[in-house]
Amino acid sequence: MENILEIKNLCKTYDNFALKNVTLSLPKGMIMGFIGENGAGKTTTIKAILNIIQSYRGEIKIFGLDNRKYDKKIKEDIGVVLDDMFFPEILTPNDIDNTMKGIYKNWDSKMFDDYLKEFSLLPNKQIKTFSKGMRKKLEIATALSHHPKLLILDEPTSGLDPVARAEIIQIFQSFIEKDDCSILLSSHITTDLEHIADYITFINRGEIVLSKTKDELLDKYGIVKCTEAEFKKINKKDYIKYRKTKYEYEVLVSNKKDFKAKYDIAIIDKITLDELMVLMIKGEE
Amino acid sequence: MIGFIKKDLFMIKSNFKLLGILIIAYTLMGFVGEIDISFILPFMSVMIMISTFSYDNYNNWDAYSISFPDGRKNSVKSKYVATVLMIVIVSIITTLLSFIISYASTKTINCEQILISMFGTIFGTLFVLSFMYPIIYKLGVEKARIGIFLIVFGLVFIGGFLTNYFNLSLITKAILFLEDYLIIILIIIAIIMVYISYKISERIFNKKEF
Numbered sequence: 001m002e003n004i005l006e007i008k009n010l011c012k013t014y015d016n017f018a019l020k021n022v023t024l025s026l027p028k029g030m031i032m033g034f035i036g037e038n039g040a041g042k043t044t045t046i047k048a049i050l051n052i053i054q055s056y057r058g059e060i061k062i063f064g065l066d067n068r069k070y071d072k073k074i075k076e077d078i079g080v081v082l083d084d085m086f087f088p089e090i091l092t093p094n095d096i097d098n099t100m101k102g103i104y105k106n107w108d109s110k111m112f113d114d115y116l117k118e119f120s121l122l123p124n125k126q127i128k129t130f131s132k133g134m135r136k137k138l139e140i141a142t143a144l145s146h147h148p149k150l151l152i153l154d155e156p157t158s159g160l161d162p163v164a165r166a167e168i169i170q171i172f173q174s175f176i177e178k179d180d181c182s183i184l185l186s187s188h189i190t191t192d193l194e195h196i197a198d199y200i201t202f203i204n205r206g207e208i209v210l211s212k213t214k215d216e217l218l219d220k221y222g223i224v225k226c227t228e229a230e231f232k233k234i235n236k237k238d239y240i241k242y243r244k245t246k247y248e249y250e251v252l253v254s255n256k257k258d259f260k261a262k263y264d265i266a267i268i269d270k271i272t273l274d275e276l277m278v279l280m281i282k283g284e285e
Numbered sequence: 286m287i288g289f290i291k292k293d294l295f296m297i298k299s300n301f302k303l304l305g306i307l308i309i310a311y312t313l314m315g316f317v318g319e320i321d322i323s324f325i326l327p328f329m330s331v332m333i334m335i336s337t338f339s340y341d342n343y344n345n346w347d348a349y350s351i352s353f354p355d356g357r358k359n360s361v362k363s364k365y366v367a368t369v370l371m372i373v374i375v376s377i378i379t380t381l382l383s384f385i386i387s388y389a390s391t392k393t394i395n396c397e398q399i400l401i402s403m404f405g406t407i408f409g410t411l412f413v414l415s416f417m418y419p420i421i422y423k424l425g426v427e428k429a430r431i432g433i434f435l436i437v438f439g440l441v442f443i444g445g446f447l448t449n450y451f452n453l454s455l456i457t458k459a460i461l462f463l464e465d466y467l468i469i470i471l472i473i474i475a476i477i478m479v480y481i482s483y484k485i486s487e488r489i490f491n492k493k494e495f
Contacts, residue, residue, distance in 0.1 A: 050352045053494045075354040085349035088296055088340035095295040102288025103353050152352075 002028045003061075004150055004182040010048055010058035019044055019206045022058070026150075026182050026199070031172070033193030033214070034186040035273060036203035037281055042186040043083060045203070046154050049184075050080065062150065076105060079148035081139045081156045089128035093121055096142055104146035115141035119167075132159035140168060144175065151175065151183040157192055165189070169196050190273035194218070200273065204281060222256035223275060225249070225267040234263060241283030252279040289350070289363030290370075293337050297371075300333045308378065315386035324406045326379050330371040331410050334364070335417065338426040348495035361490045364418065365483050372410045376403050401468070408471045415482035422489040 003025045010022040019041050026032045036042050047053045049060055051071055060067040062074045087096055093116055100107045116123055119137040127135060136159055143151060151172070157165045169192055175181055187193055193200065194214070201211040210217075224239070231242065231249040238259060242251040253259045256268050307326055341347055350356045380403040387395060420436075421429040 047348075047495065051357070052348050052351045054492075055494065072354045075352065075356070078352070080349075080352040082345075082349055082352065085345040087292070087349070088337075088344045088346055090299070090340055091292070091295055095292070099288045099292040099295065102286075102291055 002064075004028045004063060005049070005184060006059075006061040007045070007049070008059040010045065010056060010060065012044060012048060012053060012056040017041070017044075017206060019048070019056070022203070022206070022208055024201050024208060024211050026184055028182055029176060029180040030198040031176055031183040031185060031196050032199040032201055033190070033197035033273070034184060034201050034203065035188075035190060035193065035277060037277070038188075040203045041206040042203055043154055044206075046082070046152055046184070046186060049152060050075075050078070076146075077149040079143035079146065079151045081136075081143045081151075081153045083154045083158070086135070086139055087127065087142075090126055092124050092126055093138060093141075094123045096138070097123075100142065100146065106146045108145050108147060111147075112141055112145035115145060133161060133164055136160055137164065137168070140171070144171070149181050151181070151185075153183060153185045153187075155187055156185065157187060157189055165192060172196060190277065194273055202277065202280060209280060217273075217276070218271065220255050220257075221271045221276065222253050222259070222268045223271050223279070224251040224253055224259065224263075224265055225269065226251065226265050230263075230265055236285075238262065241279050241285060243279055243283045250275075250279065250283075252276070252283060286355075286359045286363050286366065288353075289359045290367045293334070293363060293367040296337045296340055297333050300336075304329065304333075304375065308382065311379065312382055312386065315382065316390060324402070324409070327372050327376045327406050327410045328413070330375045331368060331413050331417075334368040334371055334414075335421070335426065337364075338421050342426060345495070347490075347493070351495070357491060358487070361422070361483070361487045365414070365479065365486070368414050368418075369411070369479065372407060372414070376407050376410075379403070379406075404468050404471055408475050411475045411479055415478045419482055419485040419489060422486045422493075 005024075005026040007022055007024050010019055012019040017039065022041065022045055024032070034042050034045070044053065048056045048058075049062070049067060051068060054068075063077065065074055067074055087099075091099075093112075097109050097112050100112070101109065113123070115121075116138075119134070119141060121130070121134055121138055121141070127138065130138065136156065140153075140156055143153070157168055160168065172183060172185070173196055176183060185193065185197065197214050199211065200214050200217050202209050224234075225248050226234075228244075228249060231251065234251065238253065240252045240254055242249055244250075252271070253268070259265075260268060304326065307329060311326065347360060350360045353359075380399060383399045383402070384396075387393070387399065416436075417429065417433055420433060423429075
């Protein structure tokens with residue numbers, strides 16, 4: 001399958017944090033959920049993809065092209081929503097429309113106008129008069145209105161109520177259905193990702209600890225809930241992490257079926273992305 | 286780059302009213318024979334453009350703009366082009382008004398004086414731009430204000446020191462000698478000054494990480 005985004009051995013060092021050999025691939029027509037706790041390296045990775053940070057090592061290819069060499073060409077086909085970065089708030093959606101006409105070759109004013117109507121955003125109101133949710137919708141409308149082939153979204157649904165989130169997710173879904181477009185979506189709201197992501201990539205302390213299809217992850221992975229005595233019988237090789245709670249042990253396993261065949265433990269729950277994150281970060285080995 | 290320039294102009298559109306009021310005030314004062322304030326308007330336009338840096342900074346526009354095609358390059362270039370455009374347009378408006386006021390009040394037009402005044406003002410405002418923009422890109426608009434104050438204070442101090450302790454008659458003689466070519470010299474110096482300033486700002490911005 002053709003990859004629309006490929007990152008190989010991305011490294012970037014700060015005084016108190018480092019991205020270590022981040023490697024991931026996003027196939028064409030797919031949505032990748034990019035998860036991890038605050039400060040894990042999601043935004044730094046996104047900034048490197050977009051060359052907002054420059055002094056990094058490693059290789060980033062978008063549409064098969066080197067992201068530094070073909071920066072201009074690549075960015076014509078990328079739509080972005082970045083956390084806390086946007087147009088100055090004294091501008092109006094109309095100003096944004098007029099500005100973007102002079103920035104993107106494919107800017108589609110009609111499409112932008114349709115999104116404004118769909119999101120009930122007044123074109124002549126200054127951004128500063130919008131609520132947080134309305135601003136997010138405007139950012140999303142701006143990212144989508146030049147027919148991008150790849151969307152890079154950093155926390156696009158934060159600050160939105162469940163109805164608005166469902167609305168936005170629907171829009172993302174229709175976006176990938178046409179023309180084999182792809183989305184890299186970093187989010188804390190993992191329930192959204194459970195609905196739309198095809199792949200899940202999990203970054204922790206600057207390292208990719210897991211990158212799999214969502215179905216494989218949610219179908220095969222599981223949480224074994226057992227007593228201390230039962231836990232002590234489990235071989236270390238058969239689990240990834242465990243956590244001791246007040247009443248039981250929660251053990252993360254990568255293959256529920258194999259585990260069930262090997263051990264006589266009744267409770268093996270399906271895993272959610274939230275539980276996976278907590279166990280991977282807080283669990284012991 | 287057009288988009289970036291438009292964005293800056295949209296940002297300052299609310300200041301156009303203020304500029305309009307100042308232009309009316311300037312015209313009225315010209316008619317009643319009060320002091321000449323024509324130089325204030327181009328300086329005001331630079332100050333208004335500098336205010337766009339604060340808005341950009343508040344919403345992290347610089348980082349966001351890099352996600353656009355040629356964003357890093359156009360972000361800096363557009364600021365210079367928009368500011369120079371503002372200076373030139375406002376200077377032309379004030380010069381035209383000066384011609385009208387001069388003719389209406391004395392029935393004569395002192396072309397030479399008005400044009401020297403216009404070029405002098407444009408040169409002065411371009412000097413402010415060339416001096417301030419690299420500092421703003423390096424330190425950010427808030428810190429730059431303090432830096433600029435210190436540098437201006439230093440320049441005034443050095444200037445005062447030089448005039449008091451050194452004989453500057455050679456410089457005065459040189460200026461008098463070049464008087465005929467003054468406008469051309471000012472234009473050449475202004476172009477070189479703005480170009481060097483732009484290159485410094487571009488270099489600073491290219492190295493910036495957000």
